[in-house]
Amino acid sequence: MENNVYVIAEVDNVSETEYREYLNPIKTRRYGRLLKRALVSAMKAIKISGIGQPDAIINGTALGCVENSERLLTALSVEGESVSMPTNFMQSTHNTIASLIGMYTHNHGYNCTYSHKNISFESGMLDAYMQIKLGKIKTALVCANDEITQDIRLKANKVGLKSDVKDRSYAVVLSSEKTDKAYKMVEDIKISHDRINGDTAEIIYSKI
C-alpha cells in the first residue's frame, strides 16, 4: 500500500518583521536577503506543521543566491584574478539554502537542491512525493527560493529578455500522516519536457 501525501503547512512571503522571531542576528549577519528570507520561511513552515524535524529538506531554486555570483563575477571582471571572496563563493553555490536550513535546524536528514528553471520547485515536490509514497520518509520540507536582483533586471532588459524567475520564498511541509494540520493532498505531479514547449509541470491537489 502506498502512502498518501498531505500538505500540513504552507508559508509564502514572510515579512521582515517576523525575522527576529527565528534568526539570531549575529549568526546571520553575513547572509544575504534571500538566505534570510529562505531560512525564516522554512523555519516558520516547520513550526506551523508541528513536526519538529522533517525527514527531508528539499529546495528548488533557478539561480541560487545569485547576488553572490554577481559580486564575484563583478570583482573578477574589475579586479581580475587576485580577488579572494570565500563567503560570496560559498553562498553562490545553489545548495547553500537547503544546507543552511539543515545546519540552522540541526537536521541530518535527506537534503537536496533542484535547479531546473521554472520547474525547480516541482522537481523537489516530486522527489518528496515519491519518497513519502515509497515509505522512505514520513515528512518533508519543500521550498522554492529565488531572488531577482536589480542587476539581473538591468541586464535582461538591455537585451530584451523577460525572466520567468519569481522573486519569492515559499515553503510547504508534506506528511504521510493525516494530522489535524492536513488540509489538502497531493494526488499527482506531472513533469514533462519537449523541444518546443520546454519544461512543464503540474501538481494536482485534492481537498480532504
Place this chain on the structure above:
Amino acid sequence: MNKRILITGMGVVSAIGNNVAENYDSLRKGESGICKVKYLETEHIEFPVGEVKLSNDEMCLLLNIPYTDKESRTDLLGMLAVSEALQSAGLKDTEHLALISGTTVGGMDRTEKFYPDNLSADILENHDCGSGTDRIADYFGNFDFATTISTACSSALNAIIVGAEMIESGQKDIIVVGGTESLSRFHLNGFKSLMILDQSICRPFDADRAGLNLGEGAGFIVIESEDSAKRRGANVLAELKGTGNACDAYHQTASSENGEGAFLAMSKAIAEADIQVTDIQYVNAHGTGTPNNDACESTALMRVFENKMSKVSSTKMYTGHTTSASGSIEAIYSILSLQHQFVPTNIGWSKADDSCVKPYVVGPFGKIDNVMCNSFGFGGNDSSIIISRYGE
C-alpha cells in the same frame, strides 16, 4: 530497494580519456590526467588541473554541431558522455527517456567570458544549470523528462539516487543519470579563496596532502528497471543496490570531525542494499586530498567498517576533483572495478596519516562483488551508493 535497478549503459569524458575505454586504460596503467592548465583562460597557472583534452570546437566537431563560441563547455562534455551512454545501452532511437543531470557551473563558463557588458540574450538564458540539461536533452531529442540537481560536489551522485527513486516508484523505466561540469574561472578562484587547492598533484589520504586539484568532465549511466532490461534484452553492466544521502549540518565548506553526515549516508546505503560491511570489497572514496575531507571521511569509514575495512582508494589524482560530475564519473569507475575485477591504485600515496585510512596502492584483493562510491558536497551534502555485480 523495492525494485531491482540495473545499470545498462555508461559514458564518460574526463582528464584521463574521452570515453569509457580510455578512462579504464588510464586507471589500469595508473596514469594521471592532471597537468598545467591549457583550455581554461586563467592567470592561475600555479594550480594544475584535470582538463578534458579537447577544445570546445573539437567537441563541437565530434558532436556534429556548428561552433559559435557561445556553447557552454559544461553542455558539450555532457552531450559527449550522454551520447556514449545511450550508444552503449542501445537506446539511441528510444523515446520517452528521462534525463537527470547534476551540475553547479552550468553556463557560468560562458557568462564569465562575456560578463558584464557583452552578455547577449542567449548567454543570459543559458547561464542557469537547468537550461544546460535541457540543451543536452534536446540535442538527442529522446527525453520527455528533464531535471537538474545542484548540490555542489555531490550533484551527480544525487542524480543517480533520485533516478533510482523514480524507477522504484514506477515513474519511468529507463533514466539517464549523472552529471557534467566544466572548469570555470569563477570556481577556480572560489576554491582558491577557500585555500584548498594544491599546487602539486593531490595526495588523498597522505600525511602530506595539501589540498585538491580541480578537474572537469561528465559521466552518465543508464539505469533501468529489471523488467525493462529483460524485456529488451539489455546488456547488464551492474546493479544499483543501495543509496544514501544525509546532511552533515555542520559547516558550509568543512566536514564535521566525526564525519556524521558521511557516516549516515554510508549506513543508509548499506542498509538499503541489505548487505554487511564485510560484503563490500572496494570503496571509491570521495578523497579530495584536502586535510579536512580525507580525515573526516576516514573517521566516517572507520565508524562504518570498524575493524573490517575494505580496500579504499580515491581516483581524484587521476581526474582532479570534477566537482558536480565526480559522483557519476566515479560510479563508472566503480562499475569498471566490478566488471574487470580490479581496484584503482591511489597513485602518489607514500606517507601514512594516523587520522586517515591507508588507501590501496598495491597488493592482492579478493573477488569484488560490491563497491561503495562516496561523494560529498559543500553544505555537508553527503551521498553514498552501493553498486554490485548483477546475478539473476
